[in-house]
Amino acid sequence: MIELQQLTKKYGDKVAVDGISATVRPGVVTGFLGPNGAGKSTTMRMIVGLDRPTSGTALVNGRPYAASRAPLAEVGALLDAKAADGGRTARNHLLALGATVGIGKRRVDEVLASVGLTEVAHKSAGSFSLGMGQRLGIAAALLADPEVLILDEPVNGLDLDGIQWIRALLTELADEGRTVLLSSHLMSEMQLVADHLLVIGQGRILADTSIEGFIEESSGGSRVVVASPDAGALARLLTGDGVVLTTREPGRFEVRDLTAAEIGDVAAEHGLRIHELTPVTASLESAYLELTRDRVEFTATAQHPARTDRTARTARPATDDTTKAA
Amino acid sequence: MTTTLEMPPRPAETTSTATPTTAHRQTLGRAIHSEWIKIRSLRSTWIGMATVVLVMIGLGSLSAAVSTGSVAAPGDGGGPLGGGGPLSTVLAGADFAVLLIGVLGSLAGAREYSSRMISATVAAVPRRWQVVAAKAIVLAAVVIPTALIGVMGAFGAGMGILSASDAATVALTDDGVLRSVLGMAGYVTAIALLGLGLGILLRSTAGSIGAVVGGIMVLPTVAGALLPDSWDTVLRFLPSSAASSFTTVMSAGDSTLSAGAGVAVLAAWVAAALGAAAFAITRRDV
Numbered sequence: 001m002i003e004l005q006q007l008t009k010k011y012g013d014k015v016a017v018d019g020i021s022a023t024v025r026p027g028v029v030t031g032f033l034g035p036n037g038a039g040k041s042t043t044m045r046m047i048v049g050l051d052r053p054t055s056g057t058a059l060v061n062g063r064p065y066a067a068s069r070a071p072l073a074e075v076g077a078l079l080d081a082k083a084a085d086g087g088r089t090a091r092n093h094l095l096a097l098g099a100t101v102g103i104g105k106r107r108v109d110e111v112l113a114s115v116g117l118t119e120v121a122h123k124s125a126g127s128f129s130l131g132m133g134q135r136l137g138i139a140a141a142l143l144a145d146p147e148v149l150i151l152d153e154p155v156n157g158l159d160l161d162g163i164q165w166i167r168a169l170l171t172e173l174a175d176e177g178r179t180v181l182l183s184s185h186l187m188s189e190m191q192l193v194a195d196h197l198l199v200i201g202q203g204r205i206l207a208d209t210s211i212e213g214f215i216e217e218s219s220g221g222s223r224v225v226v227a228s229p230d231a232g233a234l235a236r237l238l239t240g241d242g243v244v245l246t247t248r249e250p251g252r253f254e255v256r257d258l259t260a261a262e263i264g265d266v267a268a269e270h271g272l273r274i275h276e277l278t279p280v281t282a283s284l285e286s287a288y289l290e291l292t293r294d295r296v297e298f299t300a301t302a303q304h305p306a307r308t309d310r311t312a313r314t315a316r317p318a319t320d321d322t323t324k325a326a
Numbered sequence: 327m328t329t330t331l332e333m334p335p336r337p338a339e340t341t342s343t344a345t346p347t348t349a350h351r352q353t354l355g356r357a358i359h360s361e362w363i364k365i366r367s368l369r370s371t372w373i374g375m376a377t378v379v380l381v382m383i384g385l386g387s388l389s390a391a392v393s394t395g396s397v398a399a400p401g402d403g404g405g406p407l408g409g410g411g412p413l414s415t416v417l418a419g420a421d422f423a424v425l426l427i428g429v430l431g432s433l434a435g436a437r438e439y440s441s442r443m444i445s446a447t448v449a450a451v452p453r454r455w456q457v458v459a460a461k462a463i464v465l466a467a468v469v470i471p472t473a474l475i476g477v478m479g480a481f482g483a484g485m486g487i488l489s490a491s492d493a494a495t496v497a498l499t500d501d502g503v504l505r506s507v508l509g510m511a512g513y514v515t516a517i518a519l520l521g522l523g524l525g526i527l528l529r530s531t532a533g534s535i536g537a538v539v540g541g542i543m544v545l546p547t548v549a550g551a552l553l554p555d556s557w558d559t560v561l562r563f564l565p566s567s568a569a570s571s572f573t574t575v576m577s578a579g580d581s582t583l584s585a586g587a588g589v590a591v592l593a594a595w596v597a598a599a600l601g602a603a604a605f606a607i608t609r610r611d612v
């Protein structure tokens with residue numbers, strides 16, 4: 001279990017992580033999704049104490065990671081696949097890290113085998129490809145059989161084979177009741193491995209939802225683009241129970257939770273003109289892109305009077321998720 | 327590279343004990359073990375140490391040979407190599423060895439910053455002062471024998487060469503000789519640790535090498551030449567000057583500290599560098 005409370009990190013004026021509060025639960029794979037520069041790595045580095053929060057706290061199993069008596073046995077982290085001395089062999093790298101918690105040769109060889117690096121165990125880490133470096137980093141994370149795993153972009157540099165392998169591995173680890181947090185900037189990767197999503201943009205949590213919930217919300221909830229010279233009047237008529245309107249430009253808006261037929265009927269009933277009526281089914285990828293782009297737009301034009309509030313559908317309460325049984 | 331889909335089995339210890347944290351407690355001893363594996367698994371460690379030994383014995387022997395005239399001196403006879411008695415003749419390689427060990431110490435401290443290994447290291451040992459302590463202990467454990475082999479080898483070889491030519495020699499049992507020889511080994515070790523501390527503090531191999539070399543070789547000379555005589559009291563407290571109080575046989579009179587004070591001053595430099603490194607590594611982001 002990882003608990004983040006108002007976690008904030010500033011680099012000078014730059015706010016990299018902006019008051020994040022979230023709980024990463026055991027028993028599921030939680031995907032930490034956000035565009036490059038969103039603050040994923042910074043958040044993860046603060047969880048394992050590499051970077052000091054400007055304010056707020058990050059707790060692992062109820063305490064700060066630095067207070068752990070057996071750090072590597074508590075949290076296994078892959079934060080930087082290149083964080084190994086190029087002059088040392090893969091096996092010696094793991095032996096050195098394992099030694100900090102009394103892990104010896106037998107376990108190191110086991111883990112090397114399980115990540116498929118046995119054949120190159122005696123090769124220097126400097127000669128490794130990015131994918132092999134990722135495997136070595138994953139081996140280091142698994143070394144002391146930790147309850148919590150934190151992997152920063154672990155799929156980066158892996159081939160399809162490797163992606164399938166890591167997917168099976170993470171699912172298995174979560175099924176054993178461990179807490180698994182992995183980051184990515186690609187929805188397509190998350191779709192494959194994550195059960196739960198924590199979407200981050202510009203240092204803030206944009207969504208904290210199960211992946212099913214995210215799919216339901218983005219593609220299940222239908223969206224219709226309406227263009228009309230009578231947009232204002234039509235929008236007023238459509239606004240009602242659970243209907244969300246989004247204005248992007250004058251004379252055009254998007255409607256959620258109403259079908260094109262329903263909108264057309266309302267317009268006809270009141271004699272309003274419609275120039276375009278287009279149902280849109282969003283893919284997960286575009287839903288994610290829209291979510292993170294909205295974040296940027298929203299902060300940039302917050303004062304715009306004509307806008308409808310579009311944060312309502314992004315900020316879901318943290319309790320509103322479906323957690324799989326551990 | 328083949329992909330195996332097998333899952334890593336749990337280590338036996340964790341299944342047999344109540345909590346994994348009791349079996350896998352992180353201790354200073356384990357941090358030292360980890361650093362020992364690191365230092366011994368880098369080929370550069372052993373190449374560096376061998377070079378230090380070779381420099382001490384090689385330059386010491388060469389200097390002894392030059393001073394007896396069996397090898398022609400580059401300049402007039404009795405030049406800088408042969409000027410200070412048999413002991414300083416055979417320890418002629420020590421100055422260079424000290425610079426070399428300063429570089430090696432800096433590398434031992436800054437290397438993990440250039441390889442980015444440091445993030446894995448401090449994630450494994452979050453009480454980061456232990457990283458500095460463990461690195462210092464294993465570096466000393468490697469450098470002390472190296473320095474002893476170097477000075478004893480240089481002494482034995484150099485005196486052998488001198489006595490073969492019937493030149494004046496000293497024995498280890500002569501007054502102050504053993505102290506100077508061991509003192510030189512201690513000086514070498516201290517500079518290695520000073521370099522280590524600066525390497526961690528500055529996080530840069532180039533920067534820390536520059537600081538060590540500058541502080542040992544350039545600063546005393548430049549400061550001695552440029553500053554008025556009244557500064558001599560201050561300059562005695564530089565690491566190299568403090569060390570000369572217990573690495574030379576003849577007392578240089580007022581211009582150096584007493585041997586005991588010299589040891590204390592050098593130890594203070596080492597403690598300050600390592601203490602600053604421990605403070606910095608604890609306070610800043612990796």
Ligand SMILES: Nc1ncnc2c1ncn2[C@@H]1O[C@H](COP(=O)(O)OP(=O)(O)O)[C@@H](O)[C@H]1O
Nearest residue numbers: 011014016034035036037038039040041042043
């Ligand atoms: N050490 C640092 N100094 C200054 N800015 C930083 C530093 N580390 C990260 N940042 C900035 O913080 C923001 C978040 O970065 P990061 O956490 O690496 O994002 P992500 O991992 O989601 O791509 C970025 O804008 C990045 O430029």
Ligand SMILES: [Mg+2]
Nearest residue numbers: 040041042152
């Ligand atoms: Mg990142």
